[in-house]
Amino acid sequence: MKQFTFILCLFIFLNTFGQSDADVMEKIYSTALNKGKSYEWLDYLSNQIGGRLSGSLNAERAVEYTKAELDLLGLDKVWLQPVMVPRWVRGAPEYAYIETAPGKTTTVNICALGGSIATPGGGVKANIIEVKSIEEVSQLGRAAIEGKIVFFNRPMQADLIHTFEAYGGCVDQRGSGAKEAAKYGAVGVIVRSMNLRLDDFPHTGGMSYGDLPSSQYIPAAAISTNDAELLSNMLQLDKNIKFFFRQNCQQLKDVQSYNVIGEITGSEFPNEYIIVGGHLDSWDLGDGAHDDGAGCVQSMEVLRLLKETGIKPKRSIRVVLFMNEENGLRGGKKYAEVAKQKGERHIFALESDSGGFTPRGFSFDCSDAVFNKVLGWRSLFKPYLIHYFEKGGSGADIGPLKDENIVLAGLRPDSQRYFDYHHASNDTFDAVNKRELELGAATMTSLVYLFDKYGTTTISNTETIKD
Amino acid sequence: MKQFTFILCLFIFLNTFGQSDADVMEKIYSTALNKGKSYEWLDYLSNQIGGRLSGSLNAERAVEYTKAELDLLGLDKVWLQPVMVPRWVRGAPEYAYIETAPGKTTTVNICALGGSIATPGGGVKANIIEVKSIEEVSQLGRAAIEGKIVFFNRPMQADLIHTFEAYGGCVDQRGSGAKEAAKYGAVGVIVRSMNLRLDDFPHTGGMSYGDLPSSQYIPAAAISTNDAELLSNMLQLDKNIKFFFRQNCQQLKDVQSYNVIGEITGSEFPNEYIIVGGHLDSWDLGDGAHDDGAGCVQSMEVLRLLKETGIKPKRSIRVVLFMNEENGLRGGKKYAEVAKQKGERHIFALESDSGGFTPRGFSFDCSDAVFNKVLGWRSLFKPYLIHYFEKGGSGADIGPLKDENIVLAGLRPDSQRYFDYHHASNDTFDAVNKRELELGAATMTSLVYLFDKYGTTTISNTETIKD
Known part of the structure; x- marks a missing residue:
């Protein structure tokens, strides 16, 4: 009888409190793969709303939609956090051609870079000079550059396995090309799209004139990789060809917008915060499905999965959908500013902003001690083929939270196809696979669960290892 | 002076012979990512040739094309290995509808299963009964089944991370459903497509009547997952609805075809063979881009990359493009039969037949000792995010080579999207990403390089570990 009672008690204990971390995961x-919601949310964000550039009507619709969906989840709190955001508008579609002789033209695919000024109403037509880097512009100097359009054509490096490294090695052309070329009298800038494959999509993205006086601003656009190759080949045949482009984008006044926030309040340590997020704004050309609709719906799904699987977090878990990552980071800065003002103790922040592809793991911005603790959890992820645990960057929106107390992390999905879609008109819902998206959400939820359960102090590490 | 000579010699040695495995990889x-050929080959196979069902004109064109391309690579030998293959033809497009009342019909998307017989010329119309398994058919028995069409509707299990496991758990419905249902007097079989997502594509694939007398054969077709859901819902509303389908496929006489083989003859052990391959035939609905155009061009690329990077293999390395994996495996059987007849000592065979997606690693069919040796190479693959090294199956075509002396392996790419395309009309070139395909080819080449250098005996393991 005693033995029976013991077994009964053990059975009840294991079923009530004794679920192993492996069981929970x-x-x-x-739940994510059988009854996920993220794909349905992404469908709406992509196909019913679409591109959500900061300050646009679509961005406001996305705020309303995601808040309403969070309201339905039965969280403890859902609110909008006001933030003023810049408003840049593209205007009418851009137009560009290469002119080999008067009247002999070849149309090419371009798009204005975000933040660029318009060309004059009639467009700009000038000789065009190809360079591979910003340094080359200064080496060539005013004599070679003045009165010309500068064509930045350094491709992303194909043999870097981490495509974000290839992006990092090229994006200065887009970000600072116009500012630097303007100093030498250029009249416009055309930048090869940040895209590893050859296709016809121009890829937009942020650029800045820095501290240049506004009188010296010159218009800047991206050209598709196929047309960059074409232009380069034509320039090799004839240095005197001309390039024409016209765009009528403009920077308007800042407008009111919002971060969208939902919270499950912690049962033991309600004043310790864990946040998970993505950015709700996107560029305007596509539907922002991978960048970063995926990260938003995955982050929403983290809180829904916690509730759906009956996990009652000890700490307060927030989903934060940041506004204006693409051209200002105002949402990320505002969230960190308010958190600091309120003295909220944030212990862990996780961002998903690398596309909705099959998750491979995470990169962590934290101390070695915490990182070693995380490595103790690694085997739990093995059945899900999650293998990448490295120290590294996290995400732009959560960056402003950085201090010595917080652990920052970024979801690292497979990155091979990301730049096929990034900031281009093909970043649409059909480019996202349901399972890949859901696996990302489950992987994020698992890490949030572990950080909530074990915290970020390194003493309790042994608790985990025994699992 | 002595010291200088020593350093000079060391320098020459390191540059000539001393490339580390990491450097070679x-x-x-x-080379694969900057100057790869696999994508161009796949473009031709998919877009200029297309679906390559055994015995078809396209299959013969694929034999000619790949042989001609191998001839251009400067290999030591390229040849065709004759093999007789079955020839099944689909005929005119299939047609099917659900009839809820006389004249009230809803068209649905089906395709005949490979190997199925035709319906009578006017089609089959009958009541339809939904089952979840073959066992359910025998439980229901003749009274419930006779005169009806049996609808096998057990979906692939979404929460299996390895999608091939989900496929394995379902494909008996396609392979044996007709044979079993016929025993109880069914007049036809409709099988839910082996597809993890909901869409409109029916997915074909092999089926067999086993030892059933041909007089009892019944026609079998696959239905798209969307239409399987529709049909199931309609059956819940009314058990008496009818289903109609018409197909006029047929099995013709066997015809002559070929495996395509190329070889770099080994410099030290020319009589030890390493083979790498995929299957050149495909189903007829799509262009066989992932299944298995990808595996073929990756295997061709292995030999090209060995030459291009100046690796002179010690052992003989062969690429084998097998004919007739999909509906007979005749090519795989023939290759093994000839190898045995000639007494060729095969030490390692690698197949790529799981799609051209980002490679994650390999599964190995070998002894524990060899597997431990392979695990010693694992760290070499880490920079390329290749992490999956497990014991398991290899590939259908290389299976017949199995004996105690050979190590068999299969490339394991990310499998999440594979069944979106498998055996369906959307298995086309645009579904394959260039970088993902090339990474697979490089990963295969690296493993072939290591097996060639270190062999499969387990004594030389230490050679590797020092790298």
Whole structure:
């Protein structure tokens, strides 16, 4: 009888309190894959709303939609955090051609870079000079550059396995090309799209004139990789060809917008915060499905999965959908500013902003001690083929939270196809696979679950290892 | 002076013979990503040739094309290995509808299963009964089944991370559903497509009547997952709805075809063979881009990359493009039969037949001792995010080579999207990403390089570990 009672008690204990971390994670993954919501949310964000550039009507519709969806989840709190955002508008579609002789033209695919000024109403037509870097512009100097359009054509490096490294090695052309070329009298800038494959989509993205006086601003546009190759080949045949482009984008006044926030309040340490997020704004050309609709719906799904699987977090878990990552980071800065004002103790922040592809793991911005603790959890992720645990950057929006107390992390999905879609008109819902998206959400939820359970102090590490 | 001579000698040695395995692999990956040929070959196979069902004109064109391309690579030998293959033809497009009342019909998307017989010329119309398994058919028995069409509707299990496991758990419905249902007097079989997502594509694939007398054969077709859901819902409303389908496929006589083989003859052990391959035939609905155009061009690329990077293999390395994996495996059987007849000592065979997606690693069918040796190479693959090294199956075509002396392996790419395209009309070139395909080829080449250098005996393991 005694033995029976013991077994009964053990049975009840194991079923009530004794779920192993592996069991919990199995439940998280299976719920995400069998009864996920993220794909349905992404469908709406992409196909019913579409591109959500800061300050646009679509961005406001996305705020309303995601708040309403969070309201339905039965969280403890859902609110909008006001933030003023810049408003840049593209205007009418851009137009560009290469002119080899008067009247002999070839149309090419371009798009204005975000933040660029318009060309004069009639467009700009000038000789065009190809360079591979910003340094080359200063080496060539005013004699070679003045009165010309500068064509930045350094491709992303194909043999870097981490495509974000290839992006990092090229994006200065887009970000600072116009500012630097303007100093030498250029009249416009055309930048090869940040795209690893050859296709016809121009990829937009942020650029800045820095501290240049506004009288010296010159218009800047991206050209598709196929047309960059074409232009380069034509320039090799004839240095005197001309390039024409016309765009009528403009920077308007800042407008009111919002970060969208939902919270499950912690049962033991309600004043310790864990946040998970993505950015709700996107560029305007596509539907922002991968960048970063995916990260938003995955972050929303983290809180929904916690509730759905019956996990009651000890700490307060927030989903934050940041506004204006693409051209200002105002949402990320505002969230950190308010958190600081309120003295909220944030212990962990996780961002998903690398596309909705099959998750491979995470990169962590934290101390070695915490990182070693995380490595103790690694084997739990093995059944889900999550293998990448490295120290590194996290995400732009959560960056402003950085201090010595917080652990920052970024979801790292497979990155091979990301730049096929990034900031281009093909970043649409059909480019996202349901399972890949859901696996990302489950992987994020699992990490949030572990950080909530074990915290970020390194003493309790042994608790985990025994699992 | 002595010291200088020593340093000079060391320098020459390191540059000539002393490339570390890591250096060689870096060169392999960088060549694959910067100057790869696999994508161009796949473009031709998919877009200029298309679906390559055994015995079809397209299959013969694929034999000619790939042989001609191998001839251009400057290999030591290229030849065709004759093999007789079955020839099944689909005929005119299939047609099917659900009839809820006389004249009230809803068209649905089906395709005949490979190997199925035709319906009578006017089609089959009958009541339809939904089952979830073959066992359910025998439980229901003749009274419930006779005169009806049996609808096998067990979906692939979404929460299996390895999608091939989900496929394995379902494909008996396609392979044996007709054979079993016929025993109880069914007049036809409709099988839910082996597809993890909901869409409109029916997915074909092999089926067999086993030892059933041909007089009892019944026609079998696959239905798209969307239409399987529709049909199931309609059956819940009314068990008496009818289903109609018409198909006029047929099995013709066997015809002559070929495996396509190319070889770099080994410099030290020419009589030890390493083979790498995929299958050249495909189903007829799409262009066989992932299944298995990708595996073929990756395997061709392995030999090209070995030459391009200046690796002179010690052992003989063969690429084998097998004919007739999909509906007979005749090519795989023939290759093994001839190898045995000639007494060729095959030490390692690698197949790529899981799609051209980002490679994650390999599964190995080998002894524990060899597997431990392979695990010693694992760290070399880490920079390329190749992490999956497990014991398991290899590939259908290389299976017949199995004996105690050979190590078999299969490339394991990310499998999440594979069944979106498998055996369906959307298995086309645009579904394959260039970088993902090339990374697979480089990963295969690296493993072939290591097996060639270190062999499969387990004594030389230490050679590797020092790298």
